[in-house]
Amino acid sequence: MAASYWINTVSLEHVQLAVEGGFTQAHHGKDTGLRKLKRGDGLVFYSPRTAMRSGSPLRQFTAIGTIASDEPTQVTVRPDFKPWRLDMEFEQGTHPAPAGALLEQLSFITDVKQWGVPFRQGLFEVSAEDFATIRAAMTA
Secondary structure: OOOOEEEEEOOHHHHHHHHHHOEEOEHHHEOOOHHHOOOOOEEEEEEEEOOOOOOOEEEEEEEEEEEOOOOOEEOOOEOOEOOEEEEEEEOOOOOOEEHHHHHHHOOOOOOHHHOOHHHHHOEEEEOHHHHHHHHHHHHO
């Protein structure tokens, strides 16, 4: 089965935790979106801000990798927060890439004046070509 490609919209501080821990989670820890992903799928993180609520605007692609597990697993972060996660293998040697520089090249951006709208979905699928464009910007 061919790989699929995804973008996950996550603040930079949460991306850093994910890279450190080798995982992704989505939609505030729910498993529903993660169940669409499979081992071998490509995933890039887009960070609109440095922190979830109080952060400064960032608007960058901040990490990229491959899904490394078959099913989401639930972890306990706190007694009242038990998010679902998928294991990830993150690419080394990448750097953040400003989204604004890629707008004209990405097929899921249909209106450059409202380009942030697709990212509000949180986790969403993109074409292999869009993923390759972002990856190239992050490895250049």
